[in-house]
Amino acid sequence: MVDASIRTFGPPEELKHKYGGGLVVGLTVSRDFEAETDHDVREKATNLALSIHPACKCIYSDFRRANARYKYSIPTEVVQWSHMFNVLIASDEVLDFSLCQNLLKMFSYNLLSSNTAVDHDSVF
Numbered sequence: 001m002v003d004a005s006i007r008t009f010g011p012p013e014e015l016k017h018k019y020g021g022g023l024v025v026g027l028t029v030s031r032d033f034e035a036e037t038d039h040d041v042r043e044k045a046t047n048l049a050l051s052i053h054p055a056c057k058c059i060y061s062d063f064r065r066a067n068a069r070y071k072y073s074i075p076t077e078v079v080q081w082s083h084m085f086n087v088l089i090a091s092d093e094v095l096d097f098s099l100c101q102n103l104l105k106m107f108s109y110n111l112l113s114s115n116t117a118v119d120h121d122s123v124f
Contacts, residue, residue, distance in 0.1 A: 023074040025049060025056070025084065026098035033065050041068045048091055052084050067095055 029045050036044075042061065049056045049072040060071035081099070088097045 022101075023079065024059070024098075024100050025052060025072045025074060025088075026096075026100075027070045027072070027088075027094060028067050028096040029070070029093045030095055031064070031067050038063050038068075042070075044093055045070045046072075048087070048093065051087050053079050 027045050027048065029041060029048070031041050041063070042058075045068065046056075046058065049058070049070070052072075053074045055075050056072040058070060059073045060069070062069040084099060088094050
């Protein structure tokens with residue numbers, strides 16, 4: 001896109017509360033390419049993310065031959081970092097992980113991927 005813009009309706013606080021904030025958990029999980037289907041690997045990663053927080057949502061997935069990468073959005077509710085680290089470190093399936101705050105680009109992604117009706121004439 002060149003010279004694009006997004007117009008939103010509502011106060012910034014309401015938009016940030018609805019679409020932004022929270023944490024992002026990045027996971028790289030092991031994958032037995034010949035024995036596990038993509039669905040099996042996704043279920044394994046999702047179960048792990050759900051053990052961190054029951055309301056997590058997958059926002060990114062990338063399947064490779066030997067592993068799969070996922071990103072899960074965790075709501076703004078209080079989640080102890082020590083709990084997240086303990087769950088991720090204890091798992092034999094996790095090859096690598098990252099924990100970070102939700103960024104502005106994820107705010108834009110969540111806003112655009114929501115089921116909210118958009119008036120395209122006012123956006124572009």
